[in-house]
Amino acid sequence: MTAQPVIENLASQFAPRTAEPDWLGETRRKAIDQLQQQGLPTPRSENWKYTNLRSLHRRNFRPGLQATLAPDQLLPLSTDGYSFLNGVVHEQHPVPGLDAQLVSQALADNGDQLAGQLSALVSYKTHPFAAMNTAFFEDALVINVRAGQKLDRPLMLEFISARAEEPALICPRVLIRIEKDAHCEIIERYIGMPDAENLVSAVTEVHLAQGASLDHYRLQEAAPKETCSHLMVVHQGGDSRLHTHSIDLGGRLVRNDLHSWLCAPGAHAQLSGFYMAVDSQHVDNHTRIDHNAPHTTSKEDYRGVLADQARAVFNGKVLVAPDAQKVDASQSNKNLILSGKAEIDTKPELEIYADDVRCSHGATVGQLDEEALFYMRARGIGERTARALLTFAFAEELLADIKIPDLREYVESRVAHRLPDHDRLGDLV
Amino acid sequence: MSNQEIENLVSRQYEHGFVTEIESETLPPGINEDVIRHISRIKGEPEFMLNWRLRAFEHWQGMQEPDWAQLNIAPIDYQAISYYSAPKSDKDRPKSLDEVDPKLLETYDKLGIPLHERAALAGVAVDAVFDSVSVATTFKKKLADAGVIFCSFSEAVKNHPELVEKHLGTVVPYTDNFFATLNSAVFTDGSFVFVPRGVRCPMELSTYFRINAANTGQFERTLIVAEEGSHVSYLEGCTAPMRDENQLHAAVVELVALDDAEIKYSTVQNWYPGDENGVGGIYNFVTKRGDCRGRNSKISWTQVETGSAITWKYPSCVLRGENSVGEFYSVAVTNNMQQADTGTKMIHIGKNTRSTIVSKGISAGRAQNSYRGLVKILPGAENARNHAQCDSLLMGDRCGAHTFPYIEAANPSATVEHEATTSKIGDDQLFYCRQRGISEEDAVNMIVNGFCKDVFRELPMEFAVEAQNLLNVSLEGAVG
Numbered sequence: 001m002t003a004q005p006v007i008e009n010l011a012s013q014f015a016p017r018t019a020e021p022d023w024l025g026e027t028r029r030k031a032i033d034q035l036q037q038q039g040l041p042t043p044r045s046e047n048w049k050y051t052n053l054r055s056l057h058r059r060n061f062r063p064g065l066q067a068t069l070a071p072d073q074l075l076p077l078s079t080d081g082y083s084f085l086n087g088v089v090h091e092q093h094p095v096p097g098l099d100a101q102l103v104s105q106a107l108a109d110n111g112d113q114l115a116g117q118l119s120a121l122v123s124y125k126t127h128p129f130a131a132m133n134t135a136f137f138e139d140a141l142v143i144n145v146r147a148g149q150k151l152d153r154p155l156m157l158e159f160i161s162a163r164a165e166e167p168a169l170i171c172p173r174v175l176i177r178i179e180k181d182a183h184c185e186i187i188e189r190y191i192g193m194p195d196a197e198n199l200v201s202a203v204t205e206v207h208l209a210q211g212a213s214l215d216h217y218r219l220q221e222a223a224p225k226e227t228c229s230h231l232m233v234v235h236q237g238g239d240s241r242l243h244t245h246s247i248d249l250g251g252r253l254v255r256n257d258l259h260s261w262l263c264a265p266g267a268h269a270q271l272s273g274f275y276m277a278v279d280s281q282h283v284d285n286h287t288r289i290d291h292n293a294p295h296t297t298s299k300e301d302y303r304g305v306l307a308d309q310a311r312a313v314f315n316g317k318v319l320v321a322p323d324a325q326k327v328d329a330s331q332s333n334k335n336l337i338l339s340g341k342a343e344i345d346t347k348p349e350l351e352i353y354a355d356d357v358r359c360s361h362g363a364t365v366g367q368l369d370e371e372a373l374f375y376m377r378a379r380g381i382g383e384r385t386a387r388a389l390l391t392f393a394f395a396e397e398l399l400a401d402i403k404i405p406d407l408r409e410y411v412e413s414r415v416a417h418r419l420p421d422h423d424r425l426g427d428l429v
Numbered sequence: 430m431s432n433q434e435i436e437n438l439v440s441r442q443y444e445h446g447f448v449t450e451i452e453s454e455t456l457p458p459g460i461n462e463d464v465i466r467h468i469s470r471i472k473g474e475p476e477f478m479l480n481w482r483l484r485a486f487e488h489w490q491g492m493q494e495p496d497w498a499q500l501n502i503a504p505i506d507y508q509a510i511s512y513y514s515a516p517k518s519d520k521d522r523p524k525s526l527d528e529v530d531p532k533l534l535e536t537y538d539k540l541g542i543p544l545h546e547r548a549a550l551a552g553v554a555v556d557a558v559f560d561s562v563s564v565a566t567t568f569k570k571k572l573a574d575a576g577v578i579f580c581s582f583s584e585a586v587k588n589h590p591e592l593v594e595k596h597l598g599t600v601v602p603y604t605d606n607f608f609a610t611l612n613s614a615v616f617t618d619g620s621f622v623f624v625p626r627g628v629r630c631p632m633e634l635s636t637y638f639r640i641n642a643a644n645t646g647q648f649e650r651t652l653i654v655a656e657e658g659s660h661v662s663y664l665e666g667c668t669a670p671m672r673d674e675n676q677l678h679a680a681v682v683e684l685v686a687l688d689d690a691e692i693k694y695s696t697v698q699n700w701y702p703g704d705e706n707g708v709g710g711i712y713n714f715v716t717k718r719g720d721c722r723g724r725n726s727k728i729s730w731t732q733v734e735t736g737s738a739i740t741w742k743y744p745s746c747v748l749r750g751e752n753s754v755g756e757f758y759s760v761a762v763t764n765n766m767q768q769a770d771t772g773t774k775m776i777h778i779g780k781n782t783r784s785t786i787v788s789k790g791i792s793a794g795r796a797q798n799s800y801r802g803l804v805k806i807l808p809g810a811e812n813a814r815n816h817a818q819c820d821s822l823l824m825g826d827r828c829g830a831h832t833f834p835y836i837e838a839a840n841p842s843a844t845v846e847h848e849a850t851t852s853k854i855g856d857d858q859l860f861y862c863r864q865r866g867i868s869e870e871d872a873v874n875m876i877v878n879g880f881c882k883d884v885f886r887e888l889p890m891e892f893a894v895e896a897q898n899l900l901n902v903s904l905e906g907a908v909g
């Protein structure tokens with residue numbers, strides 16, 4: 001491995017934390033060793049074929065470097081939940097009745113149980129950003145939705161990244177356990193202050209027990225110069241239901257990995273994603289669904305809009321294990337390219353080892369429907385507006401699935417705002 | 430079906446499994462510079478060919494075998510393979526069919542190759558490749574009248590060195606990939622086709638390949654050049670005798686289509702797939718690429734792959750010329766322990782280029798069947814259009830079907846569509862047929878043939894019939 005200063009710099013800043021139990025210290029140590037050994041992957045590695053991390057090699061990120069927010073930058077929480085500033089808890093508005101703790105508290109209360117669950121799903125061995133996160137995460141949040149509990153309001157987790165005196169490495173981490181027949185909605189919102197140049201490496205682990213269900217929203221609005229990685233792994237029990245919404249609007253270099261394990265009959269996963277990239281943004285979404293048990297189903301729909309010199313990558317893998325019969329899986333990735341310099345690389349994969357299954361996938365790259373454009377222009381809508389409207393409609397097909405009205409409106413306005421003639425869109429939609 | 434019938438079907442041996450006992454002039458196993466010089470000398474090649482081979486060999490020594498395919502391959506010892514084998518009667522080459530070794534003719538007979546009068550009836554010119562040296566070429570005169578050059582590669586090197594030198598390696602350079610580079614160093618023969626400007630080739634050209642001598646890797650090289658406004662259809666088909674040791678086959682096919690030219694390349698591949706436990710069988714690593722160099726040119730690949738233990742093959746089109754068209758129609762059948770990783774690459778460079786991909790994979794027994802394809806739209810490919818349809822049919826709960834399509838689009842006016850489905854033969858479909866008195870075996874054959882119809886339709890008539898039968902034989906006993 002050629003030396004990568006960024007990794008050497010991180011390794012030299014690694015320090016054992018005496019307050020933590022030995023097993024966690026051991027895990028962190030192994031993670032940093034692993035990272036040092038493997039370094040950042042190159043495009044020669046199939047998983048990173050289209051996403052080159054070379055621009056990070058010579059950087060220096062300071063783990064957990066703190067910042068202060070000017071009063072006018074404060075983002076007051078609009079709903080129940082937690083906010084974190086550069087990886088450290090900032091505001092807490094606990095949801096009544098919900099068992100949620102910072103990891104330090106959870107370790108003190110129930111450390112042995114955590115030992116088996118923290119890092120159980122996400123391996124620092126396979127993913128460089130997981131290793132980074134494992135080695136350096138600060139205030140992880142541990143959420144436990146008790147059996148049968150149904151939260152009637154969404155839980156908001158805000159991860160704010162602000163400029164510090166040097167670029168920081170920020171490692172948000174969430175462990176979600178949803179017990180039998182419980183249900184909740186969780187929003188993870190990643191916001192970068194406009195001048196931030198941090199590396200945000202987030203990890204979310206989810207355990208869904210028998211009959212549990214989760215609506216998970218990830219809204220990423222990192223700053224224009226930020227690098228942002230999100231890794232989420234979900235373990236699903238029988239008859240559990242997962243619906244994820246991934247919305248990527250910000251960041252310079254963005255990489256998301258979303259992996260669901262369907263481990264018992266009746267489990268269902270639905271993955272929805274929308275990405276909009278402009279300027280020289282690079283957005284990479286890797287998803288993987290493992291059908292490890294018979295009678296499991298999945299549905300995936302990712303859409304992207306690319307303008308300017310932006311580049312997007314989609315890699316969706318569906319794997320059906322031997323003997324996982326009666327699986328039904330469908331996957332779709334649609335892309336709209338608006339500029340001659342934008343590029344999309346998409347790769348929907350199927351790996352199937354059982355025969356009585358129904359699996360399909362589709363991927364398209366295309367432009368706006370000329371006939372629809374003509375129709376609108378014939379009715380006096382200017383070309384720019386018509387194009388913006390059709391682009392918005394393309395996105396809206398996915399955004400309409402967002403079940404939290406405030407969130408949906410917010411995302412819609414953010415998407416509309418990035419389109420030309422957005423002030424006129426309001427009159428038309 | 431009764432158990433006895435199933436037993437009979439399952440235990441059926443490979444039909445074309447026989448070995449013709451002809452003394453072969455074979456080099457000892459191993460590869461080094463001397464071997465390459467020796468091959469080149471035997472073939473009486475000019476200087477440029479030898480140098481090209483040596484450059485390839487030098488490059489190959491620094492290369493590593495690719496391992497990205499969804500294939501499980503036992504290590505190959507490249508020093509244990511003999512790189513040249515020619516029928517003994519090579520020195521005094523036959524002037525006509527009467528002079529051809531009768532045993533050879535018998536072999537072709539068993540394979541059902543229309544070589545002499547049958548060739549005339551079928552209207553097919555056959556440049557039959559027996560192991561590595563061409564022994565008979567028919568219809569040369571008729572083709573010569575039209576100005577078409579259709580001969581073995583060695584003859585082309587002797588008689589038309591300027592054409593070979595001009596085009597060899599322009600589509601698949603000797604540095605291309607591990608197997609193509611190996612082929613460039615040691616290839617022994619193959620076919621050469623040159624269709625001059627404005628000529629429509631008067632007949633379907635056809636070559637039958639056949640691997641014979643034990644432990645001899647088969648390294649074929651085919652080069653087809655279609656000049657402006659010409660048209661040619663080329664058929665390639667093969668069977669191989671039964672053998673317990675894995676045989677390596679690394680062929681290279683290069684197609685060049687200039688302005689308004691059209692090349693149609695069809696393959697039926699039925700090499701020995703190994704027995705039901707995966708013992709033996711051919712390792713088939715093929716590099717096939719067509720270059721639509723001219724405006725309005727068209728290259729169409731059609732393949733029916735039923736044989737070989739390992740298939741590693743991606744017939745591709747480089748759509749360079751404006752308005753050029755690339756097509757890929759494929760049926761890949763794997764049964765027992767066979768593994769196939771096959772697909773295509775469509776590289777759109779020119780404006781208004783179009784490509785179509787139809788891939789049908791059928792997997793039975795414990796076989797693994799993968800489609801791997803790339804559709805790449807370069808920034809200059811205005812209005813490029815691609816449609817890909819990749820379907821897999823699973824027969825049996827121990828087999829696998831995989832799809833790895835890569836799409837790289839960098840032009841806003843391009844339209845790229847990819848669709849893939851995986852399923853098994855529906856119980857309702859079978860029930861419908863059975864209810865109407867069609868036996869299960871026939872019903873399965875019918876459904877499978879229907880599944881593959883889009884591809885068979887693209888095959889030349891003679892091949893379409895052969896392909897259907899081949900499919901039925903390959904899948905016998907897979908469902909029952």
